[in-house]
Each structure stands twice: as structure tokens, then as C-alpha cells.
Amino acid sequence: MKIVKAKKDLRKEAMDIRKSLSKEEITRYNKDILKKVLKDENFIYSNTIFIYVSYKNEVDTHEIIKESLKLNKKVCVPRVISKEEGMKAIYISSLEDLKPSSMGILEPEYDESKIVSIEDIDASFIPGLAFDMHGGRLGYGGGFYDRFLKDIKKGSKKIALAYSNQILDNIPMDETDIRIDYIISNDK
Template sequence: MEDKKIIREKILKIRDGISTDERKKYDEEIFNKVIKSEYYKEAKNIFIFVSYKTEVDTHKIIKKALEDGKTICVPKVISKKDGMYGAKINKFSDLKPGKYGILEPGIENEKVNEQDIDLVLVPGAVFDMQGGRIGYGGGFYDRFLVKLREDVPKIAIAYNVQIIDKVPMDELDVKIDGIIYNG
């Protein structure tokens, strides 16, 4: 079985190659699937990543969820060693570029109790339909997701090019419960 690092590099190269026009079309399709999903409709407290570079655009989802009166929390990275936590945002402009250039909340944003979260929209590089996920190699999400209630849906949002037959999984890897994707 191929090494995770090799698979990640290969799939990210493909994802990076999606044209701007295709990406806009796919992002719109994924946005509509997310907001029409039962996961979204039933969730009051959503933890969602803030998209960066060639990830599926979550900015529109975040803005819509805030409009819909949902509580939105996003990742706030502490450090590679200490991981991240969820911080509540009240408006999209609460987000500012963090140390990796990714938009994140400030330290003034309230830390959310992981037990209050009832939907997580998960980023990643590669996924499979059995719940396998390859992230970006930092282990931030695997360490965060284990703090949630077991009944919380962990749903990846991705482009269809990011889905493969089988992702190699380690014992510390947390499985996802589903994928919302284009196509």
C-alpha cells in the first residue's frame, strides 16, 4: 500500500490543478449540498475549517450559517505540539490571517466546549468511502476529533478527485462519517 505522504502529494497536485472555473462550479455544488443536508439543518453548533488555497471554499458556508443563526466555531491553532481548539466567531470579519496564513479567530474569540459541537465539517487531502482520511500531516484534527461526543457527525467536504478506493489508516487516525463532494 502506498505511503500516506506519497498519496497526499499525488492527490493535492491533482486538486491544485482544478481550473478556477471548475472550482467555482464545484464549490457552488458542494455549498448547496451542505446547506441542504440533514446534518446542516439539524446542527446548532458547527465546527468548520476555514478554507485555504485550493481547499473547497468554506467561506460562503460560514457566512450562510452565521446568517441562519447557527453558532460557528473554527480552528484556532495553539501550536504543533498543543494542537488546536474551536473558537466561536460572530461574523466572518472576526477572522484574521494566522501564522500559517490561514484565516483564524483572535485570542479574544471565546473558546467553545467540544461537547457542545454537533457537526464537524472536516478538511483533508484524501478520503475514502469507508471513513478513511489523510490530513495534511500535522495530526491537528485527529487530536481534536477525539474530544467530541461520539454521536457528532464528522463530515468531510472535498472535491471528487480527493476520493480514492482505500486510505491507509493508523491506529490514531479518526474516521470520518461521510463526505459531501461534487458529482
Template sequence: MLSEEKKSLRKKAKGLRSQLSADKRASYNQSIFDKVLGFDSFIEAQLIFTYVSYKDEVDTIALINYAINHKKRIAVPKIISLEEGMVAIEIKSIEELKENSLGILEPVDFKNQINPSEIDFSIVPGLAFDRKGGRLGYGGGFYDRFLSNLSANANIVALAYDFQIVDTVPCEQHDIKIREVITN
């Protein structure tokens, strides 16, 4: 059954990620950060949408700060509800973010909401990825629903540690494919 496959893969990926030492994590994060900065679609992007890293995810705080300091427009997710999904909120500083009830940093209100069709570069989180664009998220469907509203020209990438790349991610019809995975 597909959901059991996903559940098992999620557990394995979370376990591997949590075992990463602080030194290795910092080194891998720096390598991924450097690669993103050299990525043509990041350099050319007018409006970047990215997740705000949480716990042992690939760090995005440095990227957010870099984008802001280099006068790029940056937007991050704000959850409305499980039913309604999430929206993109443009920020000018990481200081505008506060922990939500799950401990994830997000904007405090819905001011500066961005139309998803304006986004030209999107960085999405995930637990496992394959080379065909398959992405295993956390199971809430927030990103799949949100990404379906992006322009067809938007580049959707994921940041991952190399051990998060697997042969096949079980996918369903509603799962949005990503274009590239940037790893250490």
C-alpha cells in the same frame, strides 16, 4: 511503509487539486455548498465546527457566512501549538478572522472558546478520503486530536472534490474516521 504511502498520496492529491481551473473550482464549490445546505444534520445542527478554507481547499467561507446569517452557532479552529493542538472558537463574523503565520484565517484570540463536546456537526479538511471513513490530512494530527474530544453523536463530515476519493486511505490507530464525504 505507511508514512511513505501517506506522503505519496498527499503529493498526488495536492497536485490534482492545484490543477483545477478557477471556473471548475467555483462550480464544484457551489455544488458542494448546495449539498451541505440540504444535509439533514447540517440543518438540525445547533453548533457547527468547520475549517476555514485555505488556498485550493473546498471553500467554507460561503458556508460560514450562511450559517452566521441564518443564526446558527459557528466555531472555527485556532492553533495553540503543534504539541497542544487546536481549539474551537465561536465567531459571529468572518471579519473576526486574521491570517496566522501560515496564512490561514483564524480568530485573533482565544475568547469564545467552545467545549468540543457541544459541537454536533463538524466539517473537516483533508487531501484524500475513502468510502470507509478514512481521511488523509496534512500530517500535523491537529484534527485527529481535536475530533477525539467530540461527542459520540457529533456528525463528522468532509468536503472534497470527487477526485479526492480514493480506494484506500492508509490509516493508523489514532486516525479518526469521518462519517460522510460531501463531493461535487
């Protein structure tokens, strides 16, 4: 109960921190993060990447997705099925494959023939409100990524994309929370 309250308070604080960035800072930071992703060893050697589709003021992934497709990587993105069933990874061939969900988040159509087996994913790029350098991740509270990532194959890296002001000293973690492997940010 204590961790739940701490996370709720931390989520509000983290949202406010991210909202404090100017448009100019966001543009510059997104360019810095894109460059670092494209030079990241795990990205370079991955055939199949799982990557969130950025929404509102999250680290922009649209350019990363476009560059990945240009590099002939297999790109899959999340499609929420339901709270109970969680989400699936769906192959896309273009950002044009995405349509706004009921929440306004861009998602692919549900097509069973395009579902990616979690064993095929070489690297996952994960969103969050805040992270720490010990692998802690503060998500949005739905548990979708934690449930999805718990079955990720051994050796497949879980990489957070974050603005430097999203990296905190410590994120409270529950036993069901999945740790990330490392962070790519505008500073780190």
C-alpha cells in the same frame, strides 16, 4: 514506517490532483457543495457547527460560514495553539473575526471566553487532501484534526468536504487517525 511513507507519497499526489482543477471547475464545484451542505440533515439540525476556514485550493467554506451565521447557527472555527497543545474551537460572529496566521491561514484571535466545549459541537466539517468511502481521511500530516476529533461527542458527525477527484479507493490509516462519517462532494 510503511504507512508514513505511503501517506507522504499520497499527500503529494493528492495535492497535485486538487491543483489540476480549473478555476471554472472549482467555482462550479464549490457552488454544488454549498447547496448540498445547506440541504444536509446534519447541518440543518445542528445548533453549533465546527468548520475549517478554507485555505488556497481547499473546498471553499467562506460561503458556508456566512450562510450558517445568517441561519443563526453558532459557528466555531479552529485556532491552532501549538503543536503540543493542538487546536481549540473558537466562536466567530463574522469572517471579519479572522486574521491570517503565520502560515497565512485565517484564524480567530485566541480568546478564552470564546472557546467552544467539544461537547457543544453538533457537526464538524473537516478538510483533507483525500478521503475514501470507508471514512479514511488523509490530512496534511500535523495530526491537529485527529487529536481534536478524538474527543468529539457521540452522535456528532464528522463530515468531509471534498471535490470528487479527492475521493480515492483507499486511504492508509494509522491507529491514531480518526475516521470521518461521510463526504459531501460535488458528485456525492
